[in-house]
Amino acid sequence: MIRFDHVTRRYQQDGRPALDDVSIEFERGDFVFLIGASGSGKSTLLRMILREGLPQKGKITVAGQNLGLMLEKRVPDFRRSIGMVFQDFRLLPDKTVFENVAFAMRVIGAPRSTIRKRVTKVLERVNLDHLAKRYPHEISGGEQQRAAIARAIVNEPAILLADEPTGNLDPRAAEEVMKILRWISSSGTTVIMATHDRPIVDSMRRRVVQLHRGALVRDQQRGTYDPPVGSEAWELLRVEEADSGLRASDPTPAHQKDDDAEASASEPEESAAVDKPEKTGPSQAAAADKAPAEEPEPEPELELEPESEPEPEPAQEESIRVVWPSRDSRESTAEVPEPKRDFDGTELPDLSRDGYEEDEPTDQVNPAEGPVEEPAPAPAPSEHDPELVGDDPQPSAEPAPAVPFRTRPQEAKKHRLDWLAHPERDExxxxxxxxxxxxxxxxxxxxxxxxxxxxxxxxxxxxxxxRPMAPSDGKSETxxxxxxxxxxxxxxxxxxxxxxxxxxxxxxxxxxxxxx
Ligand SMILES: Nc1ncnc2c1ncn2[C@@H]1O[C@H](COP(=O)(O)OP(=O)(O)OP(=O)(O)O)[C@@H](O)[C@H]1O
Known part of the structure; x- marks a missing residue:
């Protein structure tokens, strides 16, 4: 679904690349943690999926589309098919929770009745229905983030990108957010989440992709935050995070080291099977070489919710349907009014500035589907109707005009009687x-x-x-x-x-x- 082929991205021509020869693939329904020290390129990778900037080298393909070949006019539409969540929520402060979520649907021209139904449903799903009328400053950080997630998923994106969504939350609120993200992933949406949140990564045991100075150094299924102890990826992360102040010392706590040692002794094959480094450079080769031997056995996945709570349901009619818009369907939305400025995920455009009106669109007129056709006029009576009076050389499909061209049977009868009674009839x-x-x-x-x-x-x-004048040959032209x-x-x-x-x-x- 998402594919990076040897992607290099530099913000400055002679500067260090923010992404350095990265090759990786993300499949539909993947749940991926993107980790690495500050400045390692996580946000850059997410932004490149949104086509915010193109690589200087390499190719990025999303749902079969080469982003380098995507027309600029298609980009806003493309971005709207991807949900994005940020660390600082980025809710509109002057709109209620409901309005914030509804906004994402309004920019794509959804009818108000549809917006009302779907926003209500999504807010219920993130457990915010009781706070729908509150403004962002009237709710907690965790609730704000859930509102931001609701806004990101209300249009049923196939991809959800989350840039440190739990970075500003306490553990309890973070747990709630992760529960929702996991449910979204189970619905078939690809979730890629950049994070420094080690407990969450460790508890979820999902795919972990690690970047170091723009380079991909680890891609591990069911991974933990820390790479296998002693691997090059482990060493790189330790040094980087110590330098950046994110972590002062050895990233692996003592108890986990013990677990790792036990795991590597008991299940080395499974660890090897889930580790799939993409690169073949020295650091990657080293990580790949070391990882299988030291990879801990994957523990049973830690449930973030109480055990009694059922697993989130798979996508059904009732739940949010995730559909990756096909090329055709995206083209068919060409009639949707486009905001004058892109919704680029970093700023929410002002509705009035974009020319959208508050007026409620009718259910019948969906801008994405085009106007509803007028019902066909009632068929005109047949020109061969014997009751008709008057000549009508051109049978008309138009509805009867104010002055009827044809005469109805009753009128015809009256005309005939008038005619018979006409004093100069013979003449x-x-x-x-x-x-x-x-x-x-x-x-x-x-x-x-x-x-x-x-x-x-x-x-x-x-x-x-x-009278028509005859032409010189003596025949009438018309x-x-x-x-x-x-x-x-x-x-x-x-x-x-x-x-x-x-x-x-x-x-x-x-x-x-x-x-x-
Ligand atoms: N707009 C920009 N202009 C110039 N350089 C940038 C820009 N954005 C990012 N960079 C640089 O690119 C590199 C990668 O930055 P990026 O934001 O992707 O890292 P990150 O892993 O997301 O960091 P953090 O964890 O702190 O968010 C950094 O060296 C950063 O300074």
Missing amino acids: ISEQDEASEEDEGSSAEENTRRLARPASSPADVSKAQAP PRPKSSASQSTYTDARRTAEQLGIPRSRRGFWRRRRDG
Whole structure:
């Protein structure tokens, strides 16, 4: 899942590397303690997984993605798929516990109803539901760290990075935090925790990765904080920590030395099997050589919670589902509004600054899924409906407009009755027929019109009626449908006659002309 291939990282061009030719892999569901003296490169390694800075040499791959090739615009999205917890909690002081956790979901555009449900569930899981409305300064350090963890996991990350999460906590609070981290790991999340907390590492007996001045000097399954006594890793840690003041003397207490001696005498093979140094340099080779012989037998894992308490449940429907977002799903979230500034884990952006609004999004409109489509309009009646009146050469899929284009059956019936009762029905019908005949050839019509005296009312009306002009070859460019053309001609003629003041009794000229 996470792979470092000969990674070297320098903060200054000519300075000592913070990470020096590190090659290591972390699998899904791993629980890894990252140890080493102050300045050994633990935080740098964690930050490189978040793609905070790229290596000068080597390659880092996370979930199949080469971080060196990742587009900048993908980085914020990528970082949001990784949870991060810090020693100093980094909660927003002006927001309640609930709001702090909810914030992580709001920056990815989750609907408020989803946020409410999931934050409530996560706070229950870290046993903070009763403090949801408190502000950070109103709760203890351990509670603040649990709130920070809740915020880190509320989006169900596949990877959780914790940089000394128990560094500011008393043993009891630290134990609570570790209980939660162990549960998160059991759900399938890869947890990598940088720590100086020896009792915790020793009690958990998980994979231990040790750095020394940027170099990987130990990678041990089910390890303890201290490397096997006498190994090079042991010597390096002892000297480094003595120098840095973290530990004044021999890192291994006397009682453990005794245990180690017994263990190495009884179970040397198992120790060898779990130790897997990555490097082949002198220090690593020495550590590898010595470790198998001196590795203590792994003791039964110490339970941090009382024995009566059941083991955290594996991931189920009810628990937090850990899903590593696939490349496709990440691309599909391109529509999610991105904060103008990255959520880089070191600072939480201000919501209003990022352009997010307090308004509650509707459940139906999830920015990650795109807007919900409008329901399709009711299908228009078939154009072949015999009850319909009026021409509709272009069947329309649009919903009925305010002024109905089509006539409903009842209206059609009324129109027919009106038509039968129309006083000029016969005349209009004849006019329509005449018009239809006239429509046969626009060229013929034009010729006839030109041949008639200009004073003829028919000429006046025809001249003012808008008609398509025939092209030179005598054919109309855009012949109109017969019925609509005749209707139009009639309407135009009547309007013209009215404008000319021709009395209705004399409007039979159409018939007369045609008869003549
Ligand atoms: N931003 C930076 N600029 C320059 N040098 C840095 C920077 N961050 C870290 N370093 C140097 O890189 C080296 C590794 O630092 P890093 O913070 O990774 O160590 P660490 O193991 O996490 O230490 P600690 O246990 O004290 O947190 C140190 O020598 C440190 O001074």
